[in-house]
Amino acid sequence: ELKVEQNPLFLSMQEGKNYTIYCNYSTTSDRLYWYRQDPGKSLESLFVLLSNGAVKQEGRLMASLDTKARLSTLHITAAVHDLSATYFCADWPPSFGAGTTVTVRA
C-alpha cells in the first residue's frame, strides 16, 4: 500500500510553460516535504510545508499544502532546462513518493 502517491511519474516540459506535480498522501501527517534529485546525485530539500494552507516559493517553484485533502502540489512556472530533475514528496514520518522525473525541452 503506497502511502504517498505522486503524479505524473514522468513529465516532459516545454521551456517557458507552466506545469504542476501532484502529491497525495494517505497518512495523517500535518507536514509535507519536497526534495529534488539530479541524476546520479543525492537528494536535497526544497520545501517544508508545516500547516494547512502553507505556500512556499523559491524561484520558479511554488509548493502548497492542503492537509484536509491530503494533497500537495509543486507548481513550476515558465520551465527552464536547469529544472530537469526528479522531484519527490514525502510525509512524516518520512515515506516517499515514487518521484516525478522532469525533463525540460527547448
Next chain:
Amino acid sequence: NAGVTQTPKFRVLKTGQSMTLLCAQDMNHEYMYWYRQDPGMGLRLIHYSVGEGTTAKGEVPDGYNVSRLKKQNFLLGLESAAPSQTSVYFCASSRLRDRGGNSPLHFGNGTRLTVT
C-alpha cells in the same frame, strides 16, 4: 561541515557475502535513516533510529540489520547478500520533529551496491 558521510561509495559483493555500510553525521541530529532506491520505486525506508541505542524497522527491513551505538553513526549490515539487494543506499539524518519545526532530511551521497 561535512554533513552526512557514507562509506563506501561503491561495492560489489558476491551472493552470500556480508558487509557493513557506515553513515556518519556531524550535525548532532537525533534521527537517522537508511533508505534504498530502486528505479521506479522511489526511496523505501529500511530501518531508522530516533536516538542513540535505538533502532526500528521501516518498510523493507528483511535481510538488513542496523546499529546505532553512537549518536553520530548509523551502521547498516547485510549478513548474507542477495542479488535482490542490488540498489543504491542512502543514509539521512534529521533533527527531532518538535524542535524548530523544520526537520527536513539531510542525505548522504549514497552507496551503490551490486550483488552478483
